Amino acid sequence: MARVHPELYFFGGGTAEGRATMRELLGGKGANLAEMASLKLPVPPGFTISTRVCTYYYEHKQTYPRGLEAAVGKAVARVEKLLGRRFGDPANPLLVSVRSGARVSMPGMMDTVLNLGLTDETVQGLEAASNNPRFAWDSYRRFCQMYGDVVLKLKPENKNDPDLFEEIIDRKKQARGVRNDVDLSVDDLRELVAEFRALIRSRAGQDLPQDPYEQLWQAIGAVFGSWQNDRAITYRRINHIPDDWGTAVTVQSMVFGNLGDDCATGVAFTRDPATGEKGIYGEYLPNAQGEDVVAGIRTPLQISLANGRKWAERNGVSEQERKAAHPTLEESFPQVYRELLRTANRLERHFKDMQDMEFTIERGRLFMLQTRTGKRTAEAAVRVAVDMSAERLIDRRTALMRVEPVQLEQLLHPRLDPNAAKEVLARGLPASPGAVAGEVVFSADEAVSVAGAGRKTILVRVETSPEDIHGMQVAEGILTARGGMTSHAAVVARGMGKCCVAGCGELNIDYTAGTLAVNGRVIHRGEYLTLDGSTGEVIAGRVPTVEAAMSPAFKKFMSWADAERKLGVRANADTPHDAAVAREFGAAGIGLCRTEHMFFAPERIRAVREMILAETAEQRARAIEKIVPMQRNDFVAILRAMAGLPVTIRLLDPPLHEFLPKEEHEIRELAADLGVSYEHLKQTCERLFEFNPMLGHRGSRLGISYPEVYMAQARAILEAAAELKKEGVKAVPEIMLPLIGDRREFDILAGEIRQVARQVLSDGARNLKFTIGTMIEVPRACILAGEIGASAEFFSFGTNDLTQMTYGLSRDDSVKFLDTYLKRGIYQRDPFQGLDASGVADLMRIAIERGRKANKSLKIGICGEHGGDPDSVKLCHRLGLDYVSCSPYRVPVARLAAAQAAIETGRKTREFKDV
């Protein structure tokens, strides 16, 4: 049949004008309905108005393209013809639904109107045709309510007040002395319809339209309008969905699962979305409409017998009782069940992915209302991908593209038991992942004493400082009220691989009282708190966790990823423990081993402070002598853990004042402890004060000012490597200079390190291989990469700082206004989470080009936190980096993202080729 309008796509009667590939135009729902119709699956007929009409609607003062109205009329007529019912027919009326459908699923964000076509006249016809007055009047009641709510937007004045319509229902139930909606009589429902319409008249100044087409067009307008409601806008922002995609509108004939006991409605997956196990999985409700399944008032039943039995076992229900009270679809509707099974298999094989389907059984007949790719847990995603590849449904590359890299992290950290109840008190920044519970303590000393007694603790501080390190080391997790993703707490916790929720502004911490007030709850010292470092949730009490285990499917999947990827993946690790974890997760080396955190340990910080307070190079050298053996031991342990693999060790980076106390009384205590005068210490603190420490006396600038500090570190590294070499252990140290901005700066320090090497490396270790390279983290280093690259043996992009300096944006301070920038659409994503593809990446491109031109063998990586963000990893692949480095738990994430990047760029021309 000929198309009636270019923007209207009909489906039904075993044919369709749309296809599954037309998601951009028809939305996910409309496209898949069309596809199912083409497959001659039992889809109630209907049509989809394209997303282009949505765009038109907003650009043309909420009007529609020429000819659309007539086309809708023709399409409705076609539906009428297929079903033998007429829209608005008083005798046997056709009812339709109007649903939204965007290119990607935005569940529950936009509006839907059901039962369109019901009027005072047609309700009578429905009553007669269905022979079910309750059904007919309940449908009319539901329609009035939905129309008032969705189309006319009737809301209580105070948004905390109960819904206007529900309030009327509640009054009615009270008046009748009944508890459930179903206990209301048909007359009660009639009265409700009248009361609803009175409410609509008084509030909206119009009656419920009695013209079905007026209903239809108002509903279509409401659905297009819901593209711009607050929820939808927020959802798009969070999920990076462009505002200009728009939604499609699907108008479809209604089928009913609530006409009697030969009716039902349900949701089914082709595989278990939690585990990935093959086989139909889902729930249904007899004699119900779709919304009843979602509403959760009645307990839904299992679809397959196998799952029904599992359910019974889990819930301690006997087989007899199960059969009687909880029959499965396989048992109640055996024929429909078999048809559903066939349909499910057909859809999965057709779409080559796990499907999530909605269906309705009307008078014993199966109707498919929706199919879409099923959402799944990380575990299921990996298993489905591996299984489908084994089943030859998809190839390995497709399997690799099927898992969201970031999901993998869930598999590695212990995580909160997804089945456990939890009372979320507040939400902070997900600063360092993990799920931990412990007693609340408010100071590092408390943490040490509670942990010493063998109990688990959560260290709660307004913010942390180097003074708190010993407490952070023994605590299970750290919770702070202030500071961003690079605050002391966040950085140190990530370095320690320790769970941390930072910058949770809702906390009101009272150190003196030993309490934590949050949104009206007061938690006392010693009470339990649970932190989810992956979501930032702060949860009351002790939520059980489940341990991670790498399944055989996971291992197989990762080996496929490794075979595809071009990027190396290393880990950022500061301790032997982290190094071991990273190796376990497949890291090919350490891309960033920070040395300053080693300085914060309680037994070392004293020597570090002596070093800082030294007034001569000699005094400084003496203090350093105390630190060198400790550092050497650190390096021996880490290099041993990574034997045979490269370990990039960054020399001291933070400004020295970070090692000194800030509070008056702390300065007094430290002065007494170190045996220096309070004034001297105070003056040193003041002298070291910086207006903008991020742009201050740090990184290699310390090495230039205090060569003895850097050379001591170089000595510790080289001695450690030499010691291992004697043992026959292969150590591959790469010494990295931070914050280099000039070739001469690099040359001076590299020259001094090579001088140390000549002194340190004795006969046996003379030919020990080590390299010297630099972080690229100031824009000037990118611009001068040609010069610096001629001297350096490797570059490692420090994209945290590079982003800060390229944007002129302090990560900690930007927290206050970044949200406005995201809301107003200036930034699409927080540039500290996702590498800025247009600005920072272009500077990186310049650096890579110039660096490689000067030095063909230059090895280039990234060690900023972007190294564990999948989109950023893909960008790094396109930029031609040699490797990325990320936190140990992100290593598999990066491996998969790198594989996907290789597959993606293999499929299309390289994005960055001519940029």
Add this chain to the structure above:
Amino acid sequence: MARVHPELYFFGGGTAEGRATMRELLGGKGANLAEMASLKLPVPPGFTISTRVCTYYYEHKQTYPRGLEAAVGKAVARVEKLLGRRFGDPANPLLVSVRSGARVSMPGMMDTVLNLGLTDETVQGLEAASNNPRFAWDSYRRFCQMYGDVVLKLKPENKNDPDLFEEIIDRKKQARGVRNDVDLSVDDLRELVAEFRALIRSRAGQDLPQDPYEQLWQAIGAVFGSWQNDRAITYRRINHIPDDWGTAVTVQSMVFGNLGDDCATGVAFTRDPATGEKGIYGEYLPNAQGEDVVAGIRTPLQISLANGRKWAERNGVSEQERKAAHPTLEESFPQVYRELLRTANRLERHFKDMQDMEFTIERGRLFMLQTRTGKRTAEAAVRVAVDMSAERLIDRRTALMRVEPVQLEQLLHPRLDPNAAKEVLARGLPASPGAVAGEVVFSADEAVSVAGAGRKTILVRVETSPEDIHGMQVAEGILTARGGMTSHAAVVARGMGKCCVAGCGELNIDYTAGTLAVNGRVIHRGEYLTLDGSTGEVIAGRVPTVEAAMSPAFKKFMSWADAERKLGVRANADTPHDAAVAREFGAAGIGLCRTEHMFFAPERIRAVREMILAETAEQRARAIEKIVPMQRNDFVAILRAMAGLPVTIRLLDPPLHEFLPKEEHEIRELAADLGVSYEHLKQTCERLFEFNPMLGHRGSRLGISYPEVYMAQARAILEAAAELKKEGVKAVPEIMLPLIGDRREFDILAGEIRQVARQVLSDGARNLKFTIGTMIEVPRACILAGEIGASAEFFSFGTNDLTQMTYGLSRDDSVKFLDTYLKRGIYQRDPFQGLDASGVADLMRIAIERGRKANKSLKIGICGEHGGDPDSVKLCHRLGLDYVSCSPYRVPVARLAAAQAAIETGRKTREFKDV
């Protein structure tokens, strides 16, 4: 005659192997001696060993190239032949001097040895030949002393102790009961020689060599060695002279001005170096050696009669007395005077520049010992350039190249009377030029009260804050102990065109006692202090100043510059007064009018604080309503002062916390004053606190967060322009958005401003022309200049911040280690003073290329402080900018630098063409 060695250049006897153009090889001195010899001027013969030998000397363990020793012998023989005296001849010995000479003059930095060739034997011959035992033994005494000092480096152990040799002389004079060296007898001199040699033996472990060639080679080595002495290294660093240039060594036969009354020595300029007035100008001493003129023990006499009479008049000396006691060379040596005049004219015409000559008269015969380009004051430089052009000695372009642009600033500011004595107490950063004196006050309130009483004040603070603005406005100058060139004091003072010395760390300020201790001196409240904002000098008491006046020569000179330059020159000005000054100095508009300083005025800061403390947009709007009329008046006044010329007005830039007090008691006072609770204000202060304010919530980020603030400013600007238009005054406002890093950010704000314009501009002003552009000051803006440039109408490089962010270097904090970076040769110049030609400039180049590609009519300027630095202005010219903008007093500097850049690039291929 054939050359004896490729690195040895002989001169004398009316010929020379070198030329004036060979400065790189022969040093300035050697090249000019050769040139004079070629001109057949009376130059004592000698030879120069090239700078290449210096390089060789350092690269080859302080040895000399093959054959040089023999060549020196031959060259000495040639001198001997010309003069008829022999080096080391006991009867009639030849004496020589050994002098250093670098490519550019490094006065007094390197070593010289005179009277070489004197031994126990030859001194007798000299005595006989000169018939002057005193002369002979005094020469030998001087030689011993110089040899011990320069070649053998004998120094007292404690560097504050008196010179070893001078101590012996002092003891001798005491023993003889005489006051002056000349009162010592010939025997005394003989004894001194013996005592000196005893000192040398005991301290150096060797005797004074009695072999003249040993003396010569040791002296040559000492002079080459002095290239690397501390003074020379420091001087090169300050003056940006590369270490690898090296020095030449000139060995020249001695002539003596101290053989008797028919002898003299002197220094002469071809024009007056202070005023530029044409005519020989200089001083001489009869019967003296060159060093006596420099030493200043005897008062030198004037050379020309005209200047002699002027001198007498100035010093209240009668003509009679003058003639008797202070005869001019013109009177005492009339014949020599005429020869000197001829020589001077010849040299000036030959070199086509004002010459600074050293001469000696030996027994009535004139010898020229040196000629070089004469150093001159700014006033003289301009006058000489203009005069020489009028005299057709040079063309206008050459004249323009003859004046150091930076010198011009001296001509515009009142300056310290160069003839006044001054006791410099300390030196801080030259934060804002000018020379002022006033009573010391330690608080803004004091400043107001003292100034109210009609007295001048210097406001002395550890550092200033917005609280101090009212005091800064009334003070003559500002002196701070802390903070760099962009500290609050420095920025505000420059904005006010007020003299400021900042970050003078040696000050010890005691507010309670009302004292200022500095290097042992204590200055009390009310005592006078003088500041030189151009040098950073802090001077005790009240040093008189001289006013600036633009001479006709200056005006003519600047008109020539304007005819050459391609770059526009604007001024940075925040007040109508500054705008008027800038216009007077030739600014073609205002390139940066900052609006925040307007907010600091005492009557406004209250409203500004109300705005900051507002909790809703409405409260904020109310507070802003109070500020708008004041801002409108500011803009009316500035736009009126610049009628017909563009005025770039930057919207609010600093983070809001800069407007709030920091100290506890100030917060309490302000809270009481504003009628808000202390806690509320304290919390606001804490909420606004930033870790790195430079990278914080500032610039256009404020406009995005608080649109009402920016729109109020836009309204004030546009209303001001409209008001002037009604008066028939042409206002050309350019609205500039600071810290833009993204096109969307710009588009949102520009859109809102245009919205305001539609509201504000009523019928009469509807077609008022205004433009909207942006600072380019974050690296990302450079990279994304293509996108931003498509929206913006102009770019103005904010190179202060761009430098900070490109280097990752806070200007204020870098003060602590920048010196190390300069000393170690990592930076050639402070990047905040001279625009970084390799890093920052390359980012600018990218921005210009991309911006112009996107928008052909894009106007591009610079408004960072580099806009007033001549080298940076030249770089801007090469980068192809449209204009530079600098402080009003730097406008002529920039005009000249721009002209020189145009002339320079006209002469050679463009440096940046292919970068």
